[in-house]
Amino acid sequence: MDTLMTVAQLKERMDSGARTVLLDVRWTLGDPHGREHYLEAHLPGAVFVDLAAELAGPADPSRGRHPLPPLEQFQESARGWGVRDGDLVVAYDATGNLAAARLWWMLRNAGFPTVCLLDGGLAAWRAEGFDVENGEPDVEAGDVVLSDGAMPVIGAAEAAAWSGSGLLLDARAGERYRGEIEPVDPRAGHIPGAVSAPxxxxxxxxxxFLPAATLRERFTGLGVQAGLPTAVYCGSGVTAAHEIAALEIAGFPAALYPGSFSEWSNDPSNVVVTGAAADGGAGADGGVQAATTQGN
Structure with missing residues (x-):
């Protein structure tokens, strides 16, 4: 299954009547009104997914701000969105899939391979002049059966040693990596040995998403290479999933550190590094960001 679906491909599929489950993951850090934005306008038939409530468990200093929910809870949520075994799921949001990629990764990790991201999300759909809806559609419950462990993950102990034999990418904004600001977590900086890759x-x-060749050039410039184990973290495991999607588009597999920096920085025994000495030549990446909290 391709990581991305274009607006034209989705429209053709919808016009053909092929069963497609559209999931709207409208969420950004600091904006609790995702459902309200969804209700105002969304793709026809799309179901709202509450990232904080359905794609994460309660915040826990030992597991991070957005720990992965129990499998049983995630399966119940997916059935509530109407997902059945064998469906094609297309996830999107209004922020370049920075939130929707969390759902993409979670379904892939749960052994559900037929899920992709709508490239460009809501903005790309509207740019083509296609209709949107408001309100909330009726949803017939699904029967999907999910599993766990289909995508590689690492924990804090592995993150601590990862740079010794692999490449650890920090997907947050450059200024958060360097420790110049930290709006949400207890300490500012990054995991030792990590390379900044906003x-x-x-x-x-x-x-x-940038073209595959451009993404491949970007990641090889950061040190990613075939055969070198690569892992990604962010603030709480949300936008790191987006980086994993981008790496997949570029042809590189990568593991996720779900607890990410929110877990790491809450443990006083974990060292936190500041500055750009380990920036991997990516200092310019931190200079232009959509928001200083990017990389949640």
Whole structure:
């Protein structure tokens, strides 16, 4: 299954009547009104997914701000969105898939392979002049059966040692990596040995992913290479999933550190490094960000 679906491909599929489950993951850090934005306008038939409530468990200093929810809870949520075994799921949001990629990764990790991201999200759909809806559609419950462990993950102990034999990418904004600011977590800086690789640099100005060749050039410039184990973290494991999607588009597999910096920085025994000495030549990446809190 391709990581991305274009607006034209989705429209053709919808016009053909092929069963497609559209999931709207409208969420950004600091904006609790995702559902309200969804109700105002969304793709026809799309179901709202509450990232904080359905794609994460309660915040826990030992697991991070957005720990992965129990499998049983996630399966119940997916059934509530109407997902059935064998469905094609298309996830999107209004922020270049920075939030929707969390759902993409979670479904893939749950052994559900037929899920992709709508490239460009809501903005790309509207740019083509296609209709949107308001309100909330009726949803017939699904029967999907999910599993766990289909995508590689690492924990804090592995993150601590990862740079010794692999590459650890920090997907947050450069200024958070360098420790110049930290709006949400208890300490500022980054995991020792990590390389700065802000997620927003995976996107073009229109919110679509950069071409595969461009992404491959970007990641090889940061040290990613075939055969070198790569892992990604962010603030709480949300936008790191976007980086993993971008790496997949570029042809590189990568593991996720779900607890990310929110877990790491809450443990006083974990060392936190500041500055750009380990910036991997990516200092310019931190200079232009959509928001200083990018990389949640």
């Amino acid at each position: 997620t927003t640099r995976n996107l073009a100005a229109d919110g679509k």
